[in-house]
Amino acid sequence: MIKVGVCGYGTIGQRLADGVALQKDMELIGVADVAPTLAIRALKEKGMPYNLFLSVEDYRSDFEKLNIPVSGTMEEMVQKCDIILDATNAGVGAKNKEIYSKYEKKAIFQGGEKNSVADVFFHGYANYEKGIGKQFLKLTSCNTTGLIRAVDCLDRDYGIDRVAITIVRRVADPGDYHRGLTNALQIDKAPSHQAVDLMTIMPHINATGILIHTPVTHGHIITVVATGKKKITKDMALKSFLNHDRIRVVKISDGFLGNSSFFKYARDLGNPRGDMYEIGLWEDSIVETGDDIMFAINIPQESVTIPETVDGIRAACEMQTNRLEGVAKTNEYLGIGKWK
Amino acid sequence: MIKVGVCGYGTIGQRLADGVALQKDMELIGVADVAPTLAIRALKEKGMPYNLFLSVEDYRSDFEKLNIPVSGTMEEMVQKCDIILDATNAGVGAKNKEIYSKYEKKAIFQGGEKNSVADVFFHGYANYEKGIGKQFLKLTSCNTTGLIRAVDCLDRDYGIDRVAITIVRRVADPGDYHRGLTNALQIDKAPSHQAVDLMTIMPHINATGILIHTPVTHGHIITVVATGKKKITKDMALKSFLNHDRIRVVKISDGFLGNSSFFKYARDLGNPRGDMYEIGLWEDSIVETGDDIMFAINIPQESVTIPETVDGIRAACEMQTNRLEGVAKTNEYLGIGKWK
Amino acid sequence: MIKVGVCGYGTIGQRLADGVALQKDMELIGVADVAPTLAIRALKEKGMPYNLFLSVEDYRSDFEKLNIPVSGTMEEMVQKCDIILDATNAGVGAKNKEIYSKYEKKAIFQGGEKNSVADVFFHGYANYEKGIGKQFLKLTSCNTTGLIRAVDCLDRDYGIDRVAITIVRRVADPGDYHRGLTNALQIDKAPSHQAVDLMTIMPHINATGILIHTPVTHGHIITVVATGKKKITKDMALKSFLNHDRIRVVKISDGFLGNSSFFKYARDLGNPRGDMYEIGLWEDSIVETGDDIMFAINIPQESVTIPETVDGIRAACEMQTNRLEGVAKTNEYLGIGKWK
Amino acid sequence: MIKVGVCGYGTIGQRLADGVALQKDMELIGVADVAPTLAIRALKEKGMPYNLFLSVEDYRSDFEKLNIPVSGTMEEMVQKCDIILDATNAGVGAKNKEIYSKYEKKAIFQGGEKNSVADVFFHGYANYEKGIGKQFLKLTSCNTTGLIRAVDCLDRDYGIDRVAITIVRRVADPGDYHRGLTNALQIDKAPSHQAVDLMTIMPHINATGILIHTPVTHGHIITVVATGKKKITKDMALKSFLNHDRIRVVKISDGFLGNSSFFKYARDLGNPRGDMYEIGLWEDSIVETGDDIMFAINIPQESVTIPETVDGIRAACEMQTNRLEGVAKTNEYLGIGKWK
Structure with a gap:
């Protein structure tokens, strides 16, 4: 079971967490964010299906006031993971990379970061092989x-x-x-x-x-x-x-x-x-x-990158070293192609 | 178990069907519609969780070509129901009423129909008592x-x-x-x-x-x-x-x-x-x-009338004869108020 | 002839200039702006019906490259005027006020400025009398x-x-x-x-x-x-x-x-x-x-304040000291009410 | 002076009338429409710069109530013209063609009509020569x-x-x-x-x-x-x-x-x-x-076809039999290219 964390619980981060949670060969360690946004409030109302970690300390008291359970800091989450999906705002990922590097973790950045943040600019179908075993991938937008x-x-x-x-x-x-x-x-x-x-x-x-x-x-x-x-x-x-x-x-x-x-x-x-x-x-x-x-x-801009990001986990963590086997496993767990 | 059918599987009809399916004291007999709309195609892709009946014969061959299972005609559905929720386009409900009357069934019409189609113009919280035991209700828009x-x-x-x-x-x-x-x-x-x-x-x-x-x-x-x-x-x-x-x-x-x-x-x-x-x-x-x-x-225009329509079933079918008991049962099964 | 300048040639400033130009008892000295915006380019294409002054020096070379004639600096324009209509971005007006004060000129600010910038918060019909003879007016939004x-x-x-x-x-x-x-x-x-x-x-x-x-x-x-x-x-x-x-x-x-x-x-x-x-x-x-x-x-958000601003000139400069005479003169020159 | 009438005083018809009025070698006989639309009310408020003719009799009393002067019927207007610009709703032009034919007048139809309504499908720059001397042109959309x-x-x-x-x-x-x-x-x-x-x-x-x-x-x-x-x-x-x-x-x-x-x-x-x-x-x-x-x-969808339609008048009426001379004359009178 590959252990996965998600940094940034916004539009993309929420969907990455949901997508990872569906993969039977992965474990979602948790999600990290900064403040009690609507997305975090919804997580609370749903009964905290995912563990929540804090990326910064600035709003900790707000989480307490709202009785939103916090499982630790983002840095603590990172230590528990094999790979982190970074879905923070453009520019933050480059900074977070220092933490991922410190603990020798793999990470996949979203399209907003500069290409230089990663070892390879990745797309599950087009260049899966290039991502195999790499530490840092950046997904296409x-x-x-x-x-x-x-x-x-x-x-x-x-x-x-x-x-x-x-x-x-x-x-x-x-x-x-x-x-x-x-x-x-x-x-x-x-x-x-x-x-x-x-x-x-x-x-x-x-x-x-x-x-x-x-x-x-x-x-x-x-x-x-x-x-x-x-x-x-x-x-x-x-x-x-x-x-x-x-x-x-x-x-x-x-x-x-x-x-x-x-x-x-x-x-x-x-x-x-x-x-x-x-x-x-x-x-x-x-x-x-x-x-x-x-x-x-x-x-569909909010969800289209989720499968290719999951492909990226498979490639980076060498879960499948064959392109078509990798994307097929992602598709199976996400229910893609069932409609055919 | 009160048996309920839904005529018209559009924006409101789909949500009425979903809402009724959640009521543990009701049975959804099925939904009726005319043509293989996107909503019907989605029902097919989901594996037909609800039985589908045909309101008219015009497009039956299209349903066959698409392998969408049809359980009978709308008139057959009506006969199996205690009450029908009519969510057809404005004006059609008045025509459908003749069928409901023919089989002595109760029905609730949506806001698009004229008030005269019903015995009472109904709102679950405001005038629940007026709907008790009535044959035809019309819901507020x-x-x-x-x-x-x-x-x-x-x-x-x-x-x-x-x-x-x-x-x-x-x-x-x-x-x-x-x-x-x-x-x-x-x-x-x-x-x-x-x-x-x-x-x-x-x-x-x-x-x-x-x-x-x-x-x-x-x-x-x-x-x-x-x-x-x-x-x-x-x-x-x-x-x-x-x-x-x-x-x-x-x-x-x-x-x-x-x-x-x-x-x-x-x-x-x-x-x-x-x-x-x-x-x-x-x-x-x-x-x-x-x-x-x-x-x-x-x-929320697509879903706001669902609870009050379910209240209407409770009133018309005398499932609860007390206003607050009626709406509370609807709320319980729809999960309303859980968030408090 | 009351001499009027307009600072800020944006959405409101352009319309103020046009409105003042229609007043037979006022003379439009010119308009002042910062950079060769589309509005300034259009002024050039129209053949410079109004004199243009520069509020800052930052883009002077751009004006030269585009062959847009410049009649001087904004401060020079202010000196030639009896009253300035300030239609700059919110906050800039408060700064410009220092220049208007330096030369003991009257000015009318638009709704974006704080009330404290002016002696009176003005509306031509509602409180014309309060604006009479005042140095600084601020118009309602x-x-x-x-x-x-x-x-x-x-x-x-x-x-x-x-x-x-x-x-x-x-x-x-x-x-x-x-x-x-x-x-x-x-x-x-x-x-x-x-x-x-x-x-x-x-x-x-x-x-x-x-x-x-x-x-x-x-x-x-x-x-x-x-x-x-x-x-x-x-x-x-x-x-x-x-x-x-x-x-x-x-x-x-x-x-x-x-x-x-x-x-x-x-x-x-x-x-x-x-x-x-x-x-x-x-x-x-x-x-x-x-x-x-x-x-x-x-x-009509772009043009509705023009008449009341012109009323403000009349009040501040004591061109008419009677409310109804003041607004009537504005209306006459702007062609308001002709349609009746 | 080529005498021009405009049938249909909507979005395109108004602009055709304005464009023709600017041509020093054409005379705008008038415009024809059906009902007192906002465009007609604006024409009235402007003091009737163009003569107005009625295409149908249905709303004549409304024009009278509103004191909008009417110069005659559309058929009367047609008789006074050399050429009619038909900017009526799609389909009406084909019907109007019978009237134009009856009086042996030329006409130019807009893009909404079928190609078959005209002798040639026309564009001022691309195929001016094909329109020369023709009775019926249809303009590109x-x-x-x-x-x-x-x-x-x-x-x-x-x-x-x-x-x-x-x-x-x-x-x-x-x-x-x-x-x-x-x-x-x-x-x-x-x-x-x-x-x-x-x-x-x-x-x-x-x-x-x-x-x-x-x-x-x-x-x-x-x-x-x-x-x-x-x-x-x-x-x-x-x-x-x-x-x-x-x-x-x-x-x-x-x-x-x-x-x-x-x-x-x-x-x-x-x-x-x-x-x-x-x-x-x-x-x-x-x-x-x-x-x-x-x-x-x-x-610019409202006005882009005006020049090519005026070109069409020039071609159909043989005012210029050379493509570049034709379009140049249109450009001159419409002020096109002055900005260069």
């Missing part, structure tokens, strides 16, 4: 994680020469008030970091992209224009996508009209928090033009 | 249901003379594309129907109100200016609200910054679909002016 | 300015005892990216500052209120529950509103469905920037309950 | 009009083989309540009609595209991935765009952060209604990948 799923499966099946992506990005998560956009589409200087990141993970592919922020909270949509080494038809692409466990192929004509349909569907499925681990791919968005193939995917 | 919870508890404790409400209404639910509003606040002719409905349920109170539609999906916010028969102080109001099982008193300073905080919190709690049965009431919104008291409540 | 128009006219006609307001606030202006809200309604701790400010201007009235932020950009909507010293009927209220030059009474049934209808209408009128100086008041929102009267108004 | 400007100029300069576009579409105009989307991105079945329409106008180019609806009101953003017949570099593309009078090249770093920046800028310019005739093109969005070039443009 939510958009890059989902994008690479789709590009990697086409690339393995047919060979991809280049991609040009348009990211239609949600600006905030449900419950966010500290960031937002109102009645505006905002554009970033091109190329988008996701295109650059894709090239870091898959250096044989040429990629560029434009990112547009939109005032919604449920799911990014990415359109991909991919040029294969040889022509990829719609049927060829569809076959690859249907074979991928972490891609859910849907149709607009079945009622999946946009990004919020996935959120609604996951809620109706009874998935905790209305989360979905798979990216969505619209079958009726796949079109060909000349030698290019174009399609659109949906990225 | 989501806003009116939540509003009356707050006004009724003040009225029972201190006496209310009049209220003036401002409803800041969400225009769509997550996953809706058929209705919406973009960068606009829309106002309805005053007085709002919720104020009129409140007076129907509580005829001794004078009420008026203005409704403004806003482009959001999570939770209506209502501000209430209430004039007591005698002066009601902030402390008096707070005491009443804290005693009510279906009112969750929160503070902005604790992180409940708006309507989407409740949605986030319910997701973090692990509540199915991120639903919440309680209305929210901000303690730091309660203010006095002269003899008036003013405060703001949050209405 | 956009919501308070519009709200007081409506309350003041009822109060002068019939006497108002107390008001309870609900402000449904837009969170950003068109073109804003630095602030915004996405799919959320955010609530502020009550009472809202607008209610408190109203009591500062009209101390004989008891006021409270709740403010809710909504993700839209065109116009705040405020609902007002007003209790008269004697009962005010809908007809009485309507008569007062129709007599007020800065209140535009409209009907939902005529097509004024919400806040963005006013914006559309002002664009269709050909008003510069699609601005409107009048608040909107929906005739079909006026309702009575007991002795209270309730109604809804629309506040 | 707003997105297609703007898109073709950018693709046509690259194609004329360097040759384009194929394009793949992603349209991030605004769902409603300011002031719309009858359509909208709330917190959702909606996707259409691919390929988008704009890609198909581009191929109709420019049959030598292969095009496809995906369209995503977003809940905003100011300006569509389109990303274009274009493959040249030979490699087009960023510098080559930029040179073409800078030479085009109806393309406004801007930089994110100058403050044009997104679609609403153009709207704000046009308001600050003092453009009537805050309109802009040019599409925007972000210099810092232009990126290369392999042999492809990618860039993003902004489409």
Whole structure:
């Protein structure tokens, strides 16, 4: 049983903890955070299914006033773990790394940290082998994680020469008030970091992209224009996508009209928090033009990186040293692919 | 065991089915709908926890193609039930009533139907007694249901003379594309129907109100200016609200910054679909002016009417003939108030 | 001819400059700003109808590179003026005051500054007399300015005892990216500052209120529950509103469905920037309950304070020492009331 | 002087009327509409700068009650015109065509009508010659009009083989309540009609595209991935765009952060209604990948088709029989390119 801790119990940290708790070959030692946020208050109301550790001492008296049980300090949690999933705010992870290093623990950082924080920039499907046995991994960001799923499966099946992506990005998560956009589409200087990141993970592919922020909270949509080494038809692409466990192929004509349909569907499925681990791919968005193939995917930003992060534990801790065995075990315990 | 069926498996119907399934003294016979919507597809993916009946024959071949098991027709479902919860689109319920009448079944209609469809316009807390033994009830709409919870508890404790409400209404639910509003606040002719409905349920109170539609999906916010028969102080109001099982008193300073905080919190709690049965009431919104008291409540529009509808089953079927016993049983099985 | 300068050429500053330029008894000396913002670039593209002065030296080379003519420093502009309208960011005005004081100039600050910055907290209709001859005025904020128009006219006609307001606030202006809200309604701790400010201007009235932020950009909507010293009927209220030059009474049934209808209408009128100086008041929102009267108004946040600020120039510079003569002159030059 | 009438005084019709009124070689005979909409009420408040004709008799008494002067029937207006610009709701134009035919008048229909309504599907820059002397033109829709400007100029300069576009579409105009989307991105079945329409106008180019609806009101953003017949570099593309009078090249770093920046800028310019005739093109969005070039443009949906429609008058009425002379005359009278 690999012992896992989660630092930072926010949007991603909560979901990492839930995901690890489902792995039958891992033990969740606990979660660490700073202050009695709504997420911590909800943990308390649920009866503390996870042990809670304090990252700093500043708000200890608040936890006491609220009768929220605390199991120790974050540093104490780290000592009990084999590996820590760091889901703290961007920049904090680099600082926490000192503690992980002090106790010679492994760690996986989320996409907000700089690449230099880790030994390898990791994606479960695209470069699992590179993560094997490494001490520090950094996961790709939510958009890059989902994008690479789709590009990697086409690339393995047919060979991809280049991609040009348009990211239609949600600006905030449900419950966010500290960031937002109102009645505006905002554009970033091109190329988008996701295109650059894709090239870091898959250096044989040429990629560029434009990112547009939109005032919604449920799911990014990415359109991909991919040029294969040889022509990829719609049927060829569809076959690859249907074979991928972490891609859910849907149709607009079945009622999946946009990004919020996935959120609604996951809620109706009874998935905790209305989360979905798979990216969505619209079958009726796949079109060909000349030698290019174009399609659109949906990225559930809050939960999409959870499976690849769990893959990262498997690779870093050498639980499985074979890529497909590693991701298959993650999928099994997360219930991914059951719907097929 | 009272046998219950649900007609219409949409936003409300799904939640009614879930709510009834939790009642240990009720049996959910099944749900009826028309076409293989996303909600029905999710039911299939979940393994058909509820029996499905067809309201019309038009799409039967689609259900067959999708291998969705069908247990019979809606009319067959009705015959197996003691009472039907009708959550069909506005206007359909009036037509369905003929079938319920034909088999001498009881039924509860949702807020979209005309009052004339039912023997009594019902609210679990405010007029439970009027529903006892009746054949046809119509439930108050989501806003009116939540509003009356707050006004009724003040009225029972201190006496209310009049209220003036401002409803800041969400225009769509997550996953809706058929209705919406973009960068606009829309106002309805005053007085709002919720104020009129409140007076129907509580005829001794004078009420008026203005409704403004806003482009959001999570939770209506209502501000209430209430004039007591005698002066009601902030402390008096707070005491009443804290005693009510279906009112969750929160503070902005604790992180409940708006309507989407409740949605986030319910997701973090692990509540199915991120639903919440309680209305929210901000303690730091309660203010006095002269003899008036003013405060703001949050209405989780998708789920707020579920408890009062279950109360309606209890009243109509004479499962409990005492108001407080009836609502307490509903609360117990729905887990309401456990958090206190 | 009173000589006027405008410090800060942002959303409010641009409109103040345009408003002053329309006054036949005032001369606009120029506008001062810091950097070549879009507003300054537009001024350049229009051919520099106003002289531009630099508030700081930091970006002077940028102005030169862009060939934007600069007429001098802000301090030089101040010396040429009788009065300065300070529309800088909150906090900067207090600092600028030192310069205005140094040259013994009058100034009017906008709502973002603290009340202590000025000798009098000013509203053209409600307390014009208090501003006469004063050196430093601070204008009420956009919501308070519009709200007081409506309350003041009822109060002068019939006497108002107390008001309870609900402000449904837009969170950003068109073109804003630095602030915004996405799919959320955010609530502020009550009472809202607008209610408190109203009591500062009209101390004989008891006021409270709740403010809710909504993700839209065109116009705040405020609902007002007003209790008269004697009962005010809908007809009485309507008569007062129709007599007020800065209140535009409209009907939902005529097509004024919400806040963005006013914006559309002002664009269709050909008003510069699609601005409107009048608040909107929906005739079909006026309702009575007991002795209270309730109604809804629309506040065009970008332009509503312009007339009252011009009134402030008239009062401070003793151009008119009679309230009604002062506001009438402002109205005449701004074209307010022509539509009647 | 070519005599022009406008049928339908809505969002597009108003702007067509304004645009024609600016052409010194055209005379605006009047505008025709059905009911006293807000646009008509604004026309009245402005003092009836245009003659108004009635398309139907249904609301004549309403016009009389409101004292809105009516100059006759739409059919009477048609008889006085050489050419009619039909900006009625989709489908009505086809019916109106019978009247235009009856009096042997020319007409230009907007993008909502079917292509079959017209002799030629027209774009001022791309196929001016095809419109010369024709009786019935249909203009490209707003997105297609703007898109073709950018693709046509690259194609004329360097040759384009194929394009793949992603349209991030605004769902409603300011002031719309009858359509909208709330917190959702909606996707259409691919390929988008704009890609198909581009191929109709420019049959030598292969095009496809995906369209995503977003809940905003100011300006569509389109990303274009274009493959040249030979490699087009960023510098080559930029040179073409800078030479085009109806393309406004801007930089994110100058403050044009997104679609609403153009709207704000046009308001600050003092453009009537805050309109802009040019599409925007972000210099810092232009990126290369392999042999492809990618860039993003902004489409001001309310006003972008006005210049090309005026071009259509010039072509159909043979006012200029040379493409560049035709569009140059339109640009001159509309003030396009003055800012360069």
